[in-house]
Amino acid sequence: MLVNVIENPQCKETKITIECKQSDEHIAQIANTLKGMDNAPDKLFCSYKGEWYLIDPKNVYYFESVERKCFCYCEKEVYETEMRLYEIEDKFAKYDYIRVSKACVVNISRIKSIRPDFGGKIIATMQNGEKIFVSRQYASSFKMKLGIGGVK
Amino acid sequence: MIKQFFKMLPIETAKIFTIIMTVHITISLVLGVEVISVNRNLQLLAISVLGGALMLTAFSDIFVKKISFIWRLVIFIVPFFIITMIFAIVFSWIDFDFYRWLIFIGIFLVCFSLSLIIYFVECKIKGKKYTEKLIEYQNNKE
Numbered sequence: 001m002l003v004n005v006i007e008n009p010q011c012k013e014t015k016i017t018i019e020c021k022q023s024d025e026h027i028a029q030i031a032n033t034l035k036g037m038d039n040a041p042d043k044l045f046c047s048y049k050g051e052w053y054l055i056d057p058k059n060v061y062y063f064e065s066v067e068r069k070c071f072c073y074c075e076k077e078v079y080e081t082e083m084r085l086y087e088i089e090d091k092f093a094k095y096d097y098i099r100v101s102k103a104c105v106v107n108i109s110r111i112k113s114i115r116p117d118f119g120g121k122i123i124a125t126m127q128n129g130e131k132i133f134v135s136r137q138y139a140s141s142f143k144m145k146l147g148i149g150g151v152k
Numbered sequence: 153m154i155k156q157f158f159k160m161l162p163i164e165t166a167k168i169f170t171i172i173m174t175v176h177i178t179i180s181l182v183l184g185v186e187v188i189s190v191n192r193n194l195q196l197l198a199i200s201v202l203g204g205a206l207m208l209t210a211f212s213d214i215f216v217k218k219i220s221f222i223w224r225l226v227i228f229i230v231p232f233f234i235i236t237m238i239f240a241i242v243f244s245w246i247d248f249d250f251y252r253w254l255i256f257i258g259i260f261l262v263c264f265s266l267s268l269i270i271y272f273v274e275c276k277i278k279g280k281k282y283t284e285k286l287i288e289y290q291n292n293k294e
Binding site (some may be wrong): 018096108109111112113115116117118119121122145146147148 | 160208211212213260275276278279281282283285286288289293
């Protein structure tokens with residue numbers, strides 16, 4: 001598939017045209033995805049098994065960066081996103097995301113319980129039972145966010 | 153990694169030294185010992201430093217990552233027990249009497265078990281408090 005981006009200062013509205021021999025399900029999916037992206041700027045554009053999805057940030061449990069790739073963990077599925085962790089933190093600042101380690105950003109509203117762990121760490125148990133470690137470095141800011149205390 | 157280790161070492165050493173000194177003073181009082189020598193204090197400090205280093209090795213993620221809690225316990229308790237026995241022999245903490253040694257090992261195991269129980273109870277109480285705050289935060293956001 002050939003993708004062309006043409007910049008035109010005279011253009012008043014961004015227009016995407018799909019030129020194909022014959023429209024099929026795949027083309028319809030691309031069109032729907034593009035429409036969906038335009039209608040939902042607050043959604044996350046993620047891929048799963050070669051297909052693209054728009055994910056509601058509220059449904060994300062946590063994001064993890066592994067070997068320069070960023071993964072988005074929902075209740076059961078794991079999607080891959082092109083965004084970096086700092087971009088996610090910036091773009092979705094209004095959602096309850098918080099950095100809990102160098103490689104992980106967690107959705108506070110999806111945490112079921114928390115407890116302290118050895119060495120100043122905190123273990124957060126997610127609503128789906130997964131356990132996420134809040135590193136010592138980020139434990140203070142995490143506790144402060146929840147009003148538990150912590151060093152300023 | 154090494155920098156983080158040495159940054160945390162004094163805290164862990166202080167924790168172990170507090171436990172060891174409390175136990176030592178209690179036993180000394182029970183046995184009617186009124187004076188604790190500077191040498192003995194230094195020996196206890198040395199064992200506390202080694203214990204602190206072992207604690208960090210076993211329970212933090214600095215050197216050992218992604219292993220179960222049971223294995224972490226083993227990594228800590230086995231070398232610490234051996235070190236304690238070596239100290240007890242080298243510095244003649246106990247006479248060569250089988251029953252005295254048995255009591256010594258018993259005290260070691262009781263102290264270790266008590267420390268574990270206190271740690272778990274503290275974690276449970278704090279965990280309850282933290283989770284209450286979390287739920288309060290989540291309810292306020294809704």
